[in-house]
Amino acid sequence: MAVSMAQVAQEKGALIVQETLYKKKCAAQKRMAEDNRAIQTGLQQLWQDRSNYLQKVRERRALFLEEKKQRAKDRLLIQDLSNERSVWTKGLYKIDRLKEKKALLNEKCLIVQQRRETEKYQKDLLKRTKELRAQEAYTRRCEEKFVFNMIAFQKSWERLQEAKAKVAVVNTNASSR
Secondary structure: OHHHHHHHHHHHHHHHHHHHHHHHHHHHHHHHHHHHHHHHHHHHHHHHHHHHHHHHHHHHHHHHHHHHHHHHHOHHHHHHHHHHHHHHHHHHHHHHHHHHHHHHHHHHHHHHHHHHHHHHHHHHHHHHHHHHHHHHHHHHHHHHHHHHHHHHHHHHHHHHHHHHHHHHHHHHHHHHO
């Protein structure tokens, strides 16, 4: 009965370990799927932003060409529009450069954050693996100790039974005399 109880406990421990590993595996797969979805969404947004930006550039270019035709008709207006356009273009280029720098900085920050999260996840996974191994070793030691205690108990029980038998023999011999 004790052996079967030990086997049941061992099987229960093994099932718990398997269940924990399965849960961890599922959690990791889920996190990877979420990360992949987030990456895809980010890429789609990036391509949409680029497409919108190119469309705006085309629209601005078309507007610029219309203004150029108008300036060709009126020489006096050409000088004013040319000055305004150069200021406006410089501002747009400056804004575009700032946007590009900001986008690059945001991308770098995102990469750093993702790396930190990945390192944290790996450290956490390593820690959990170590804890699981320590728990398994502890469980094995407890099982071995239980088996040794059962063997010692059985030997003590046998010695007790032998001592009782000897006492009974001695009592029987003493009472028969």
